[in-house]
Amino acid sequence: MIGGASYSNLGQTSLLLLDTSPTIVALPASNVRELTRLSDWNETIPDLLSAELLFQFAAQTPEWVMRIGSGDTWFDARVRGRVSIGHYSDADLFPMPHVGEIGFPLFSNLVVVGGVPSAVVFDIAAILRVQQEMGHCHGD
Amino acid sequence: MKRSVIPIRLGSSWIVVHAGMICEFLSETLWLSVPGSTPVVPGVMTWRGRAIPVLDLPRALNLGSISPMDPAPRVAIVEHSMGTIAVPVDGAREVMTLSDEEVRPIHVSTMPYSSGEIDGPDAVLPVVEIDQILRDLTKMGSVA
Numbered sequence: 001m002i003g004g005a006s007y008s009n010l011g012q013t014s015l016l017l018l019d020t021s022p023t024i025v026a027l028p029a030s031n032v033r034e035l036t037r038l039s040d041w042n043e044t045i046p047d048l049l050s051a052e053l054l055f056q057f058a059a060q061t062p063e064w065v066m067r068i069g070s071g072d073t074w075f076d077a078r079v080r081g082r083v084s085i086g087h088y089s090d091a092d093l094f095p096m097p098h099v100g101e102i103g104f105p106l107f108s109n110l111v112v113v114g115g116v117p118s119a120v121v122f123d124i125a126a127i128l129r130v131q132q133e134m135g136h137c138h139g140d
Numbered sequence: 141m142k143r144s145v146i147p148i149r150l151g152s153s154w155i156v157v158h159a160g161m162i163c164e165f166l167s168e169t170l171w172l173s174v175p176g177s178t179p180v181v182p183g184v185m186t187w188r189g190r191a192i193p194v195l196d197l198p199r200a201l202n203l204g205s206i207s208p209m210d211p212a213p214r215v216a217i218v219e220h221s222m223g224t225i226a227v228p229v230d231g232a233r234e235v236m237t238l239s240d241e242e243v244r245p246i247h248v249s250t251m252p253y254s255s256g257e258i259d260g261p262d263a264v265l266p267v268v269e270i271d272q273i274l275r276d277l278t279k280m281g282s283v284a
Contacts, residue, residue: 022208023173094191100222100278102181102193104174110184110191117172117186 012087015111016066017119019082024119026111029085031124033067033074070124074138075131086111086119093121106130142237145267147260148216149231150198154260155251155268157216159235166215171226173208180277183208185226187217194226200273201251220274227270243267 014029064079093109108123131137144159171185171194183194195218198204206212212228236258243256249266256267 020175023175025175094186094189097184097191097193098223099193099220099225099274102178102222102274102277104177104184104193106176107174110172110186112186112191115186116170117184117191120172120174120184 011089013090013093015086015088015119015121017084017086018079019084024111025107026086026119026121027066027068028121028124031068031070033069034065035083036065068124069128069137073128073132075128075136096120141240143240143243144235144237145258146216146235147233147265148229150201150203150229153201153203153251154263154265155201156236156258156260156265157268157270161218161220161270162216163219164217165232166217166226168211168213169215169226169228170211171208171215171228178277178280179205180273181225182206185215187224187226192217192224192226194228195270195273197227197229197268197270197273201253201268218270220271222274222278225274 015026016029016032016035017024017026064083066077066079067074068077069075088111092112094112096104096107096110098104104120106123106126107120108126109121110117111119111121128137145156146159146162147154147156166187169185171183173183177183180196180200181193182196184191185194186192194206196206198206206228212230214229214232216227216229216232218225218227238258243258246254246257246266248264249257251266251268253269253272254266255269255272257264258267259265
């Protein structure tokens with residue numbers, strides 16, 4: 001289980017991986033409803049990792065629109081970069097750390113492959129809160 | 141009263157930190173930057189089967205910064221009352237045991253977070269309080 005979302009199947013977790021060099025960020029696959037190729041730039045759709053989430057995606061192609069959310073709360077985000085899917089066991093996913101108040105509140109887990117950290121997984125509840133505050137969310 | 145310190149190299153600068161906080165040194169270890177994190181705690185690495193934050197000590201001390209693309213030769217694992225944190229460094233020497241008289245008030249050093257200074261083999265070395273850096277980060281709320 002990551003961030004309270006149920007997207008594990010028989011102990012395996014599927015993650016959508018976005019290569020945002022130098023770091024790969026990931027989303028639980030079950031929290032991504034649609035992945036659509038964006039042919040026309042649409043300024044009304046916010047970047048997933050833009051200023052709202054304090055990270056600027058490297059300018060890469062192709063561009064996609066993802067519908068991200070949980071239950072009846074969803075938002076659309078555009079992403080750039082290579083998109084792939086990875087399947088991981090619970091042992092590959094470490095909870096994100098904190099030291100006192102020092103932490104990484106937008107991310108729930110670290111993906112570790114062969115002992116090496118390889119990706120950070122978005123906390124869906126946290127990014128939904130951010131998007132809701134910005135008025136980007138809509139019903140299912 | 142005696143106290144133990146460890147000399148640590150950050151780039152071309154040597155500092156000393158309290159030995160009691162450091163539980164282990166790792167050799168070159170990969171870490172991952174985390175989008176949106178504070179510059180002083182820019183990422184995470186794994187240690188003993190769990191993830192721990194990475195402290196950019198050079199940045200906290202105005203001595204440059206670390207990068208996941210250029211792993212440091214050593215990583216100090218710091219145990220603190222608030223938790224465990226990884227501190228990439230460029231080098232370290234053996235523990236030094238000092239008397240109170242050997243740790244003087246700050247006179248030469250201008251490094252932030254210094255509580256005193258000692259005579260090193262070639263220069264005066266600041267005694268840096270990692271504890272104070274972590275407490276300041278906590279006060280600031282640290283990350284986005």
